[in-house]
Amino acid sequence: MGLMLGSLRRTDYKTLFRYIKLRTHQLLCVILRVAKLFPLTAHGRYRRMxxxxGQPRLPKFAVPKRYDIRLKPDLSACKFGGSVAIDLDIVDNTRFIVLNAVELSIDNASVSFSPRRSSKVFQPSKVELIDEDGILVLEFTETLPIGVGVLAIGFEGILNDRMKGFYRSTYVHNGEKKNMAVTQFEPVEARRCFPCWDEPACKATFKITLDVPSELVALSNMPVSEEKVHGALKTVSYQESPIMSTYLVAVVVGLFDYVEDHTSDGVKVRVYSQVGKANQGKFALHVAVKTLELYKExxxxxxxxxxxDMIAIPDFAAGAMENYGLVTYRETxxxxxxxxxAAANKQRVAIVVTHELAHQWFGNLVTMEWWTHLWLNEGFATWISYLAADSLFPEWKIWTQFLAETTEGLRLDGLQESHPIEVDINHAGEVDEIFDAISYRKGASVIRMLQSYLGAKPFQGSLASYIKKHAYSNAKTEDLWAALEEGSGEPVKKLMNSWTKQKGYPVVSVKAKDQKLKxxxxxxxxxxxxxxxxxxxxxxxxxxxYDKQKNFLLQTKSxxxxxxxxxxxxxxxxSWIKLNVDQTGFYRVKYDEDLAAKLRHAIERQELTATDRFGILDDSFALCMACQQPLTSLLALMGAYTEELDYTVLSNLISTSLKVDRIxxxxxxxxxxNTRQFFINLFRNSAERLGWESKKGESHLDALLRGEILTALAELEDDETLNEASRRFQVYLNDRNTPLLPPDTRKAAYVAIMQKVSTSNRSGFESLLRVYRETDLSQEKTRILSALASCPDKGITLEVLNFLLSSEVRSQDAVFGLYVSREGRETAWKWLKDNWDHIEKTYGSGFLITRFVSAVVSPFASFEKAKEVEEFFAPRTKPSIARTIKQSxxxxxINAKWVQSIQNEEDLADAVIELAYGEDY
Structure with a gap:
């Protein structure tokens, strides 16, 4: 370069320097874009659409303040039209306005920007919708004036059938199939309904107006301010909302009944449902009223x-969605x-309602700044939903049941392909995959661990301060840590960064030597x-x-x-030493042989709490799967639970038994x-104690346990259970109200029936399909779907899988039938491959499609199958399923390694026979 400079004239120098400056700028832009740090302001850096x-975030030279949205859904044609006027603050020099929109038809003639302090109207010279990034770019010939103006856009869209954005759900009224219009905007789907700044930090107020058929109910986040009827149509206007994020905006239009109540301070609470199902909303209404009062305090x-308002939607991808003032739910x-x-359905309703109402504070009032902090919303709401449920229903022993949440978090986070609680999101397509057990269950578990460490009162006081400080605004994880540090005086940020910023968790190995523990x-x-x-x-x-306890922080390797x-x-x-008392910590414990033996004897003597009995079993199972402990050791420990009575401990023993049975x-x-006989012996005492029918005055936990125990025995093909189930099912077919088969035991009967079904003996299968078709209760339909998949006959398995994709099964429910028997694994895999294009088209991005992958792939246990799966998905991987494929x-x-380990256990056969039949066999 120096040699060239010596021979240039002055004018050439200027040309060269301009060239260098341009190229340097272009190179810098490329580098910053690759690093996902492309400048968000400064008009001069943006010259072309x-x-x-490919940018992860919208540029910040325009900030929305208020939306005035008008929507007109056509439920017959399944489309909608609309307009939006957005009060927009232009904060930097720019010729561009960039916002979010996808799958919308923009009427270019309707797009304009009008500055408040000028009569001039700016029309864009170019309007481009980039669907793959979900953005709408408006280019103007002049630089827009800094200050507040109004951006007006007209648009049209489709009421899709994919349960996201503005979509249609179907229901039957007076024998006629009808459509309702529903919104589901989390995480990044508001852009499918109206052009907007579809990011959590871009909070604004919303004024919504709907033009709908006169006979329909039209709901939104706020109460109705005005309603005008114009013949067959009516215009419904709603009060302006407080400042909130776009993903919390909601609209529902259809025919509904409701039940109503009020909180002690006058908040009107309603539960909406399909016409004729209003009474089924009374329990949720009771929970909601009490929960609002509890959270206020x-x-x-x-x-x-x-x-x-809380409303049951027939077609709904998630369990529920916390839209401000209008919470949407699956019917179940x-x-x-x-x-x-069943009792399990009742408990699920309570947990989901308390979870969604927690979001009205933790998520809606105070909102995460970006999806990296999703766990702030979901982890906290999961944790506090148990706190609320425990307050409302103390007899449920819900904090013991919470351990099942922790276990799910531990199992996902034990994978190399896990992710940190705080995970960088670089594109909208990546968001769906982090709505998983890490964000929800690990998030909730580390919050429980922190609350236990800080103490309940300092924790609660700090949260109240955090909510008040960040109300109607956005917050990051660090803001919560700062509030908790100030309220407790503890180094919360230092402690918790090790749990949120790195994936995985520790196993603490403990050994006894002399008078010391290492x-x-x-x-x-x-x-x-x-x-x-x-x-x-x-x-x-x-x-x-439990009177002799020691607490300390382990900050080093040993x-x-x-x-x-x-x-x-x-x-x-x-007599025994137990770490992680009551399982409040998110870690596993590995004891040396002597300490483990003492704990096994303590379990037999029933000297430990239910939470600790649960934790010892769960840790042992995980260590066995990781080939750090032989199966004989795990089975010996399981034998110590023969007198177990606690629901949560037995539930975990059941799931462990079924997994060991398969492997x-x-x-x-x-x-x-022989292994199956051992497991059947473990559960027979409980099955005999509980019986098949509910007893007057029995506990909620006994009702839960009865269903799980009998279902497990049916899956283990216990003859006594299969025969009794068949007898009771025949009575039920003739009398759906018979006390011989109450809701808690129906799934057990259905599973038992499917164990005997084959292509040459289809009567049980056909009978179950008849029950499915005759019921209009969503909970009953999902019970049947999950039972159909348990059939060991491969031909029937294929019929069931094809049935899942038929019009008789709602898209949201198909995933319940994917968990097939061990014998049906290969059938399910071939079916998935044959139908992948259809499944991908139907479910697209979103967490439901990830369930298809994980449910079908994860149960395999050979290295050859892992390679086959990898080769199939190699050309089919997209950001929305990439992590799930790797995890599966x-x-x-992991299963294949476990198989190899078990194959090498020399004394396993003798141990199994002794456990199954006793020492004298």
């Missing part, structure tokens, strides 16, 4: 809207029928590999009694504790019958 493609901030998550819903932490991976993570771990332990100095007793004098059938098929393949590898 193409420069906006807990957060020290009243509910911020004048009304709360909101409606409860006293005669035909602790070592390492990252736990279900594959058995060693990870590199390190955590600040709140250790709790007790020695022989530490030694002198028991005499700390607890005044020797290791030898302790033994893969690894050592000659031992399968990793699970197949």
């Amino acid at each position: 193409e420069e906006f493609k 807990y957060f020290a901030v009243p509910y911020s809207l004048p009304k709360l 998550a909101l409606l409860y029928d006293d005669q035909h819903s 602790f070592e932490q390492s990252q736990f991976l279900s594959s058995g590999s060693s990870g590199e993570g390190q955590w600040i771990i709140p250790i709790t332990l007790c020695c022989g009694s 530490e030694t504790l002198d028991m005499e100095e700390s607890l005044g007793c020797s290791v030898a004098a302790c 033994v059938a893969d690894a050592r098929p000659e031992l399968a019958d 393949i990793e699970r197949v590898h």
